Amino acid sequence: MLLPEGTVLTAPESREAYRHDEAEWAPSALPVAVVRPTTAEQVRDVVRLCVSHGAPVVARGAGTGLSGGANAVEGGVVLSLERMDAVIEVNTLERYAVVQPGVVNDDLRSAVAEVGLWYPPDPASSPWSTIGGNVATNAGGVCCVKYGVTRDYVLELQVVTGTGELVRVGRRTAKGVAGYDLVGLLVGSEGTLGIVTEVTVRLRPARPVEQTVVGYFDSLVAAGEAVAAVAAAGVVPSALELLDEQCLAAVDAWKNMGLRADAVAILLARVDAPGSAGDAEADAVLAAFEGAGASWAARSGDREEADALFAARRLAYPALERLGPVLTEDVCVPVGAVPAMLGRIEEIGRRCDVRVATIAHAGDGNLHPLLLTPPGDEAARERAQQAFAEIITAALDLGGTVTGEHGVGLLKREGLEAELDPAVTAMHRAVRRALDPHGILNPGKVVPAQA
Amino acid sequence: MLLPEGTVLTAPESREAYRHDEAEWAPSALPVAVVRPTTAEQVRDVVRLCVSHGAPVVARGAGTGLSGGANAVEGGVVLSLERMDAVIEVNTLERYAVVQPGVVNDDLRSAVAEVGLWYPPDPASSPWSTIGGNVATNAGGVCCVKYGVTRDYVLELQVVTGTGELVRVGRRTAKGVAGYDLVGLLVGSEGTLGIVTEVTVRLRPARPVEQTVVGYFDSLVAAGEAVAAVAAAGVVPSALELLDEQCLAAVDAWKNMGLRADAVAILLARVDAPGSAGDAEADAVLAAFEGAGASWAARSGDREEADALFAARRLAYPALERLGPVLTEDVCVPVGAVPAMLGRIEEIGRRCDVRVATIAHAGDGNLHPLLLTPPGDEAARERAQQAFAEIITAALDLGGTVTGEHGVGLLKREGLEAELDPAVTAMHRAVRRALDPHGILNPGKVVPAQA
Numbered sequence: 001m002l003l004p005e006g007t008v009l010t011a012p013e014s015r016e017a018y019r020h021d022e023a024e025w026a027p028s029a030l031p032v033a034v035v036r037p038t039t040a041e042q043v044r045d046v047v048r049l050c051v052s053h054g055a056p057v058v059a060r061g062a063g064t065g066l067s068g069g070a071n072a073v074e075g076g077v078v079l080s081l082e083r084m085d086a087v088i089e090v091n092t093l094e095r096y097a098v099v100q101p102g103v104v105n106d107d108l109r110s111a112v113a114e115v116g117l118w119y120p121p122d123p124a125s126s127p128w129s130t131i132g133g134n135v136a137t138n139a140g141g142v143c144c145v146k147y148g149v150t151r152d153y154v155l156e157l158q159v160v161t162g163t164g165e166l167v168r169v170g171r172r173t174a175k176g177v178a179g180y181d182l183v184g185l186l187v188g189s190e191g192t193l194g195i196v197t198e199v200t201v202r203l204r205p206a207r208p209v210e211q212t213v214v215g216y217f218d219s220l221v222a223a224g225e226a227v228a229a230v231a232a233a234g235v236v237p238s239a240l241e242l243l244d245e246q247c248l249a250a251v252d253a254w255k256n257m258g259l260r261a262d263a264v265a266i267l268l269a270r271v272d273a274p275g276s277a278g279d280a281e282a283d284a285v286l287a288a289f290e291g292a293g294a295s296w297a298a299r300s301g302d303r304e305e306a307d308a309l310f311a312a313r314r315l316a317y318p319a320l321e322r323l324g325p326v327l328t329e330d331v332c333v334p335v336g337a338v339p340a341m342l343g344r345i346e347e348i349g350r351r352c353d354v355r356v357a358t359i360a361h362a363g364d365g366n367l368h369p370l371l372l373t374p375p376g377d378e379a380a381r382e383r384a385q386q387a388f389a390e391i392i393t394a395a396l397d398l399g400g401t402v403t404g405e406h407g408v409g410l411l412k413r414e415g416l417e418a419e420l421d422p423a424v425t426a427m428h429r430a431v432r433r434a435l436d437p438h439g440i441l442n443p444g445k446v447v448p449a450q451a
Numbered sequence: 452m453l454l455p456e457g458t459v460l461t462a463p464e465s466r467e468a469y470r471h472d473e474a475e476w477a478p479s480a481l482p483v484a485v486v487r488p489t490t491a492e493q494v495r496d497v498v499r500l501c502v503s504h505g506a507p508v509v510a511r512g513a514g515t516g517l518s519g520g521a522n523a524v525e526g527g528v529v530l531s532l533e534r535m536d537a538v539i540e541v542n543t544l545e546r547y548a549v550v551q552p553g554v555v556n557d558d559l560r561s562a563v564a565e566v567g568l569w570y571p572p573d574p575a576s577s578p579w580s581t582i583g584g585n586v587a588t589n590a591g592g593v594c595c596v597k598y599g600v601t602r603d604y605v606l607e608l609q610v611v612t613g614t615g616e617l618v619r620v621g622r623r624t625a626k627g628v629a630g631y632d633l634v635g636l637l638v639g640s641e642g643t644l645g646i647v648t649e650v651t652v653r654l655r656p657a658r659p660v661e662q663t664v665v666g667y668f669d670s671l672v673a674a675g676e677a678v679a680a681v682a683a684a685g686v687v688p689s690a691l692e693l694l695d696e697q698c699l700a701a702v703d704a705w706k707n708m709g710l711r712a713d714a715v716a717i718l719l720a721r722v723d724a725p726g727s728a729g730d731a732e733a734d735a736v737l738a739a740f741e742g743a744g745a746s747w748a749a750r751s752g753d754r755e756e757a758d759a760l761f762a763a764r765r766l767a768y769p770a771l772e773r774l775g776p777v778l779t780e781d782v783c784v785p786v787g788a789v790p791a792m793l794g795r796i797e798e799i800g801r802r803c804d805v806r807v808a809t810i811a812h813a814g815d816g817n818l819h820p821l822l823l824t825p826p827g828d829e830a831a832r833e834r835a836q837q838a839f840a841e842i843i844t845a846a847l848d849l850g851g852t853v854t855g856e857h858g859v860g861l862l863k864r865e866g867l868e869a870e871l872d873p874a875v876t877a878m879h880r881a882v883r884r885a886l887d888p889h890g891i892l893n894p895g896k897v898v899p900a901q902a
Contacts, residue, residue, distance in 0.1 A: 093683055093787045116685065138628045149626060151635070152603065165874040173783045174815035175600060176852040177589045177639050178859060178870050179879055179898065184602070184635035188628050205685045208728075231544055234567065234656045277659075277725035332624045336544045364625035401627040408629060419629050423616040427886060428630055434885035435878060447630065 003042060009034040018060065018078040019071070025327050025385075026068030026410035031058070031078040038083050040158060040166055040197035046079055047195060047440075048164035056443045059191040061101065061133030064125040066328045067409025069137060069190040069445055076443075079195065081132045087111045088198070095203045096155055096172060101132025101196050105139075108201070117203040120147035123405070124314045132196050138188030140405030142313070145363035146238045146272075147204075149405065151187040158198035159186060162436035172200055185431070190407050191442040193435045210238055210270040211282045212306035215289035215297035216263035220244060220346060220358065223265040224339030226292035227362040230269065231335045235284045239270035240363025241313050246372075247357050250319040251312040259312050263295060267362065268309050316359045320370050327371040327384045330412075331395035332404030335365045344394040345369045352387040354380070366404035392418070408446045416447060426451070454493060460485040469511065469529040470522070476778050476836075477519030477861035482509070482529040489534050491609060491617055491648035497530055498646065498891075499615035507894045510642040512552065512584030515576040517779045518860025520588060520641040520896055527894075530646065532583045538562045539649070546654045547606055547623060552583025552647050556590075559652070568654040571598035574856070575765045583647050589639030591856030593764070596814035597689045597723075598655075600856065602638040609649035610637060613887035623651055636882070641858050642893040644886045661689055661721040662733045663757035666740035666748035667714035671695060671797060671809065674716040675790030677743035678813040681720065682786045684735045690721035691814025692764050697823075698808050701770040702763040710763050714746060718813065719760050767810045771821050778822040778835045781863075782846035783855030786816045795845040796820045803838040805831070817855035843869070859897045867898060877902070 009015060010033055020028035032055070037043050050057040056076030063070055072078050084100035087108065091097070092115050099108055105126040109119050122141035123129055129139070135157070140149045156170035170176075170183035186194050217223040223242055230240060244265045252259045267289060271281035282299050289297040300306040320326050333341045342358070345367070349356035360367040369391060371384040392402050392415045402408075402415030417425065428447045433439075439449050460466060461484055471479035483506070488494050501508040507527030514521055523529050535551035538559065542548070543566050550559055556577040560570050573592035574580055580590070586608070591600045607621035621627075621634035637645050668674040674693055681691060695716045703710045718740060722732035733750050740748040751757040771777050784792045793809070796818070800807035811818040820842060822835040843853050843866040853859075853866030868876065879898045884890075890900050 093679065094785050095682075138632075140626055144626065148603075151632065152599075161874065161878065163874075167872050167874045167878075169875055169878075171783075171852050172850065173785055173817075173852050173855070175591055175595065175783050175812075175817050175855040177856055178852045178854050178863070178867050179875075180640055180644075180882060181589075181602065181632075181635045181638065182875070182878060182882075184632045185882075187632065189631055193631075205687065228544070231546075236656065273725060274728035275726045277728070332622075332626050334545050334624055361626075366624075366626050399623065401622050401624050401629045403629050404624070404626045405628055412629070416629050421618050423612065423614075423618045424620055424630075424633070427612065427618070427620075427633060430885035430888075431631055431633075431636075431882060434881035437881075 007036055007042065009036065018080060021063040021065035021068060021070040023066055023068035023071065023409060023411055024325065026071055028071040029074040031072040031076055034078045034080060036080045036083050043079065043195055043197050044160045044164055044166040046077065047160045050077060050440050051164050051438050054438065054440065056440055058442050059136065059195045061130035062128050064129040065133060065137060065409060066330065066406045067403070067411045069407050069409035071410060073444055081130065084197070090115055090117070092117065094172065096200050097203055098198065098200045099131055100198060101130060103131050105129050105131060105134055112203050113206065116206050118206050119153065119201055119203055121150045121153060124317060131199050135187050135196050135199055136190050137407040140361065140366065142239045142241060142361065145240055145361060146236050151184055153201045154183055154187050154199060155202050156200035157183055157186055157196050159194035159196050161194050162438060162441050188407070190409060190446050192432060192446050193441065207272050208274045208278065210272045211278055212300040213269040213282055213285045213289065213297065214300055214309065215267040215294040216261055217265045217267065218263065218295050220265050220342040221339045222293045223267050224342040226267055226289045226294060227338045228336050229288035229292045230285055230363065233284045233288050235271070235281050237269045237285060237363055238272040239268065241268045242358065242360040242362040243313055243316060244358045247316040247320065247359050248312060250323060250357065251315050254319045254322060255315060257308055257312060259308070268313060313359065317370070320357055320372060323372060324375045325373050325381065327388050329367070329369045329371065329388060329391050330403050330406040331391060331400050332364070332366040333395055333398045333400030337398040337400065338362060338365055341367060341395065341398055341400070345391060348387050348390045348394065352383045352390065354384050354387045365400070410445060458487055458493065460487065469531060472514045472516035472519060472521040474517055474519035474522065474860060474862055475776065477522055479522040480525040482523040482527055485529045485531060487531045487534050494530065494646055494648050495611045495615055495617045497528065498611045501528060501891050502615050502889050505889065505891065507891055509893050510587065510646045512581035513579050515580040516584060516588060516860060517781065517857045518854070518862045520858050520860035522861060524895055532581065535648070541566055541568070543568065545623065547651050548654055549649065549651045550582055551649060552581060554582050556580050556582060556585060563654050564657065567657050569657050570604065570652055570654055572601045572604060575768060582650050586638050586647050586650055587641050588858040591812065591817065593690045593692060593812065596691055596812060597687050602635055604652045605634055605638050605650060606653050607651035608634055608637055608647050610645035610647050612645050613889060613892050639858070641860060641897050643883060643897050644892065658723050659725045659729065661723045662729055663751040664720040664733055664736045664740065664748065665751050665760065666718040666745040667712055668716045668718065668744070669714065669746050671716045671793040672790045673744045674718050675793040677718055677740045677745065678789045679787050680739035680743045681736055681814065684739050686722070686732050686735045688720045688736060688814055689723040690719065692719045693809065693811040693813040694764055694767060695809045698767040698771065698810050699763060701774060701808065702766045705770045705773060706766060708759055708763060710759070719764060764810065768821070771808055771823060774823060775826045776824050776832065778839055779857070780818070780820045780822065780839060780842050781854050781857040782842060782851050783815070783817040784846055784849045784851030788849040788851065789813060789816055792818060792846065792849055792851070796842060799838050799841045799845065803834045803841065805835050805838045816851070861896060
């Protein structure tokens with residue numbers, strides 16, 4: 001195998017930059033080499049070389065993951081898809097786009113918006129994260145409460161398999177049931193079942209302009225009750241986000257956006273039904289907020305103000321990260337359990353003496369309590385890890401899941417074991433061994449290949 | 452194992468009734484026993500017994516499948532889920548329903564409609580087919596062009612695995628990425644990876660009343676051009692069905708509905724955007740029909756008339772079956788290729804001297820040319836089989852798939868082999884062996900476990 005110059009990085013300082021994703025709390029190792037291919041055939045050749053040497057290979061996009069799924073492993077190669085960043089085709093009639101894995105989410109969204117189309121999945125990392133990483137983690141986002149997650153948009157994948165074959169799975173037609181849903185299986189498999197070298201995503205026509213409803217609440221639990229009330233009203237908002245005062249303050253301190261609110265939590269809702277149906281949805285959301293005891297709630301007539309609030313939502317994580325190490329939770333509970341879960345999170349934070357800032361895709365019950373620790377405070381770090389484990393247990397108690405959208409990676413392996421029936425874990429192992437018979441694809445992540 | 456009386460059928464005439472589904476053209480065998488369990492534990496016990504005896508087990512719902520997926524195999528047991536027909540829970544806040552596999556599709560839809568909710572997947576067989584069978588085949592239907600297929604609605608499954616374990620996979624929360632998407636893998640796996648004993652489906656709020664647009668066309672190809680024109684106009688109709696004159700005549704001859712149209716093909720479109728947005732959609736569909744050369748097109752103000760036309764669509768298959776043996780195709784092509792594919796189907800019918808009646812979920816490119824043969828005419832049967840194979844080849848030529856919604860079963864095994872890369876077929880086999888290590892689950896269907 002002869003790779004073009006610049007494809008393989010071997011200098012220690014270069015390799016160090018690819019040691020881990022945003023999950024700095026998870027274990028990582030210095031990769032033995034970093035390969036940055038520019039073609040699918042190069043990816044295949046690298047995987048074949050790893051097969052023949054029994055070397056682990058960890059695929060990686062932009063490294064914005066929050067669970068350690070892209071953390072390098074001992075003796076392993078990191079395969080960064082960052083240079084495969086071409087939008088290959090946008091088909092307006094069949095409404096799909098074909099892209100390489102290194103295309104940044106926002107770049108795809110812009111490219112298709114130019115021709116009146118829309119790619120919905122919008123993780124908060126959309127200015128940085130890549131479609132390949134979004135596919136590997138089955139990324140969610142703000143509008144997923146109405147429009148679904150990454151898996152709902154992937155039609156076809158070109159992948160390099162665990163045996164070093166370059167294949168296509170799925171289809172580009174609107175429907176198709178020819179064989180098992182290997183596309184769905186690969187999406188969210190965090191690089192453990194194959195390495196994605198091309199993605200065909202389904203697109204939607206551009207949608208009507210959204211309307212925004214904002215609510216201020218004196219407690220997290222009251223905000224949670226408003227979320228359940230929106231669901232009970234039969235409305236499907238196109239966004240329903242929660243930010244607590246700490247998130248707003250951190251963004252403000254960084255970007256000086258003038259956001260400080262006299263509230264413990266705010267809810268940001270959007271609706272996008274066309275015409276008067278959208279007005280009716282906005283009214284119903286407003287009524288739900290007021291009925292749940294909002295201290296102030298209104299439809300936002302000011303588009304700039306509304307956009308600033310959603311921008312703050314997107315910036316909350318990096319803003320909090322500036323203050324010290326952040327351990328990010330990602331539980332998802334039934335919508336009706338959101339108030340109870342928010343109460344449990346507050347209680348756990350108090351009891352473990354950990355500062356917790358909460359952002360949430362509240363409308364689908366996906367909560368991100370962020371556990372904040374002062375830099376260098378080892379005792380606080382341990383307390384945060386204790387709180388992390390207790391929040392997982394609480395989510396499972398309430399009928400939830402240990403990860404709503406970030407993935408299992410390394411941080412949620414124990415949680416996954418707690419969530420799954422041992423016979424289901426065994427099914428995972430069997431599938432993993434079937435598709436990665438040499439055990440080289442991102443070993444140790446999600447679920448170990450052997451019990 | 453002690454099963455209650457009446458659970459096991461052994462009389463030859465009873466077993467004969469479970470020999471095959473609607474795919475009478477596919478091979479079948481007389482099952483050695485038919486088991487009709489009433490609990491998941493009984494299903495588990497039957498599977499364990501089959502494991503210990505190495506006996507094949509073929510799961511079956513209502514037997515309305517069209518690809519032979521439920522056809523009994525030599526020396527095998529048929530496990531009919533027909534008596535497990537309870538709607539266990541409808542949760543209006545979280546918008547899901549929990550049902551046993553033997554619940555008939557229309558019964559689920561009625562049960563959730565009573566509380567203002569909607570289960571979209573609506574195969575033409577909805578008055579008879581069961582949710583278990585819908586899950587096994589990933590059934591589509593009329594409204595799937597806008598609202599997706601069965602897989603898009605399954606949240607959680609209780610299944611008996613190939614090793615005889617009774618487990619739950621998936622979740623009931625709105626989002627979740629804890630482990631591989633085993634739910635998606637099981638949906639559409641036609642009983643080869645597990646046997647479903649309970650299904651939790653996602654529901655939507657009831658939607659606005661639909662508007663109907665009808666178009667008459669002097670040729671199938673012109674109707675196909677109208678379908679592509681609707682897509683090009685950026686409209687997503689909630690239904691876009693095609694029926695040719697033979698389908699209408701057959702339904703009329705049976706039900707005397709007064710449907711006979713002076714046209715070669717008709718298109719039935721529905722749109723469901725609320726308020727004036729719906730009017731705009733209907734106008735755009737009408738313009739697309741007229742622009743493609745409809746001999747007559749109109750928005751249907753008469754709800755009864757519109758409902759009668761959609762009822763005719765649903766009855767087309769059984770109406771044609773009354774006339775003689777029917778071989779049902781189920782190809783799906785890109786929407787832009789619909790006119791070309793309809794032309795190819797006509798040409799193949801002429802050349803092979805086979806009478807072809809076509810119904811189609813035209814809006815998503817899913818075409819069902821029905822190959823009609825006179826009863827007892829063996830030569831016509833052979834010509835129909837030749838046409839069937841040629842239609843599959845034509846669909847693949849045009850970038851399509853060999854099965855849009857009916858499944859592979861027995862009839863599409865060769866087509867599947869033609870469609871998939873051999874390395875992808877090998878992935879299927881590996882997954883199958885991983886989850887059915889004893890090779891007892893519906894052997895010989897979809898893809899053989901061994902090359």
